[in-house]
Amino acid sequence: MILKKLKMSRLIKSFGWALSGLKDCILHEKNFRIQYIIALGVLVAGFVFSISLNEWMIILLSFAVVLCFEIINSAIEKLCDLVMPEYHAVIKKVKDMSASAVLLASIIAFIIGCIIFLPKVISLF
Numbered sequence: 001m002i003l004k005k006l007k008m009s010r011l012i013k014s015f016g017w018a019l020s021g022l023k024d025c026i027l028h029e030k031n032f033r034i035q036y037i038i039a040l041g042v043l044v045a046g047f048v049f050s051i052s053l054n055e056w057m058i059i060l061l062s063f064a065v066v067l068c069f070e071i072i073n074s075a076i077e078k079l080c081d082l083v084m085p086e087y088h089a090v091i092k093k094v095k096d097m098s099a100s101a102v103l104l105a106s107i108i109a110f111i112i113g114c115i116i117f118l119p120k121v122i123s124l125f
């Protein structure tokens with residue numbers, strides 16, 4: 001029973017730390033803010049165009065992939081800046097590769113958005 005309570009309080013604490021990381025990203029990471037504002041815009045478009053359940057799931061999955069990659073990219077950048085504040089060729093590779101994950105996910109999310117919304121927008125005219 002005590003062990004269960006300890007495990008539970010540890011779980012709640014971990015959840016709190018993760019939430020504070022998310023708050024940090026929202027407040028201090030410019031790129032993350034831009035991406036979640038775009039995500040909010042797409043959410044509104046989803047309601048306006050009454051997209052289907054399957055379309056909602058694909059859109060939400062795209063948000064999750066892009067936003068999670070952005071958070072991991074920011075964390076990697078922070079770690080790189082701490083470990084190597086001066087220019088280093090390996091750090092450049094690490095940062096560029098990490099940023100490329102966000103870029104790739106964003107391009108695919110954009111294509112998915114076009115596939116879902118373009119026919120609906122075109123049908124308005």
Ligand SMILES: Nc1ncnc2c1ncn2[C@@H]1O[C@H](COP(=O)(O)OP(=O)(O)OP(=O)(O)O)[C@@H](O)[C@H]1O
Nearest residue numbers: 030031077084085086087088089091092095096099
């Ligand atoms: N210490 C470093 N050594 C080598 N190249 C670096 C270093 N720091 C940054 N760079 C290069 O500059 C690019 C931008 O790095 P930076 O850390 O400013 O990221 P950013 O995408 O501009 O993120 P943010 O806007 O959050 O600062 C990296 O992708 C990398 O090519």
